[in-house]
Amino acid sequence: MTLNTIEANQARQALDQYDEIWLFGYGSLIYKVDFPFTHKQPAFITGWARRFWQGSHDHRGTPEQPGRVVTLIEDAGNRCDGMAYKVTADVFEHLDHREKNGYLRHEVALHLIEPTGDITQKLGLIYIADQDNDAFLGQTSEKKIAEHIAKSSGPSGENAEYALLLASALRTLNADDDHVFLIERYLRSI
Ligand code: SIN
Numbered sequence: 268m269t270l271n272t273i274e275a276n277q278a279r280q281a282l283d284q285y286d287e288i289w290l291f292g293y294g295s296l297i298y299k300v301d302f303p304f305t306h307k308q309p310a311f312i313t314g315w316a317r318r319f320w321q322g323s324h325d326h327r328g329t330p331e332q333p334g335r336v337v338t339l340i341e342d343a344g345n346r347c348d349g350m351a352y353k354v355t356a357d358v359f360e361h362l363d364h365r366e367k368n369g370y371l372r373h374e375v376a377l378h379l380i381e382p383t384g385d386i387t388q389k390l391g392l393i394y395i396a397d398q399d400n401d402a403f404l405g406q407t408s409e410k411k412i413a414e415h416i417a418k419s420s421g422p423s424g425e426n427a428e429y430a431l432l433l434a435s436a437l438r439t440l441n442a443d444d445d446h447v448f449l450i451e452r453y454l455r456s457i
Contacts, residue, residue: 270324270367270400273364273367275371276363279372289353289354291349291391291392292349292351292352293337293393297350297436302358305354306353310378310391311347311349313347313376315339317337318337319335319337320340321396321403322335322369327423327425327426328426334416335415338396348437348440348444369403370394375391375393376391409449413457430454
């Protein structure tokens, strides 16, 4: 698969088929909201685990020295918390560009967490970098991931900033994520 996924994403879902569009963010889309939305709500998905296994050539690293950013890995029964945004179809021009380094748009079953604690089910869209994309770096220990992140940076800034902002956003959401919080601890000790 080629690395730039813009064209592949534009050919995926016909966005005009949806009455409403919910985007689910589980990485930088939680804390770096550079797109318009009409509503946002904490949400979770199931069956996926957030992992720093994707290479970043364009934001937190370079093609020569990719950084590490999150993608989702299938993990039956696991809950992954994030933020859902109600958006209009036109924001995907920007988002497809932002997420072009290996991420493909998928449909996902979303669980919106209402202020009352009730859960509302919605169909959502999500960007996932599959394990066969050219920038995928794969599994290694959280310690090695933190060491890699500590020495990486790219056009969007230090890789460590990405990881620390994500950890802090997840804490604000009261989300459990041992992988991210362990990497955060290692980063703070480096
Ligand atoms: C996401 O945030 O949902 C996708 C991964 C990223 O952009 O960090």
